[in-house]
Amino acid sequence: MRPSLALLAAALITAAPAPASAQPDAPAPGQRVVLITGSTSGLGREVALALGAAGDHVIVHGRSEERGSAVVDSIRALGGSARFVRADFARLADITAMAEQIDSDYDRLDVLVNNAGIWLEGPRQLSDDGHELHFQVNYLATWLLTESLSVLLQRSAPARVVNVASIAQQPLDFDDVMLESGYSDGRAYAQSKLAQIMITRVHAEALEDSGVTVNALHPATMMDTNMVLSRGAQARASVDEGAEALLHLINAPNLGTGGYFNGMQPARPNAQALDADALAKLVELSAEWTGR
DSSP states (O other), X not given: OOOOHHHHHHHHHHSOOOXXXXXXXXXXXXXXXXXXXXXXXXXXXXXXXXXXXXXXXXXXXXXXXXXXXXXXXXXXXXXXXXXXXXXXXXXHHHHHHHHHHHHHHOSOOOEEEEOOOOOOOSSOOBOTTSSBHHIXXXXXXXXXXXXXXXXXXXXXOSEEEEEEOOSOOXXXXXXXXXXXXXXXXXXXXXXXXXXXXXXXXXXXXXXXXXXXXXXXXXXXXXXXXXXXXXXXXXXXXXXXXXXXXXXXXXXXXXXXXXOEEETTEEOOOOGXXXXXXXXXXXXXXXXXXXXX
């Protein structure tokens, strides 16, 4: 039985962290390997701690070596196994290098959780690759990382991909996906999250006979994460609530593939996610933008 999040919190208060260098960072034979992007804080961190304490080997990802090492040490203090990989998703080259490192270092990947995301106030910003920043970090990273690790996932089947999307969804204008006109941070965030759901359906169909399932979810509305609170927004749900929903998609049997969930319940996404022509156009542009 998997430990509750409350028990995990209590254990972290009392356990003495083991230095990251003192323990191996390779999974044991037969141990499930889970990669969680954006797992140095918020929802990703909570789920990384829960899975590590439950016996999985967790690959922690983020931009900060200091925060990543702290999460790894916390998992090891709970008796778990973990390592940290650094990559800035504002650089496509970082995503590719991260995928290559994981493919080289691991002979299996049982679960990929595409969780990393941003919601930034202020004027329109570009990634190092010249793409609107929300669209690259929230969506193109999901596309590129899943594409790059698909062979490893298939070798590990049965395996899962879980994309952390949102109930905030706005259709893409394929004439101006990068929002050169009419930009707002809310629109940028919402279209990037719908794109995640769209590509969930694409990857689910492509991997349908491989033993790899691909699903997306809205974990909870306006959780009390730094991303929400730093904007001065009022939290409407807890990280624990979102973590329970995400853990459900990671662990529950018989969920099928290509689905979108609101919390733990199957839901219907924006109509554009069901439009075959829109899906095909998104794939075409994604391959062009990433060189994949």
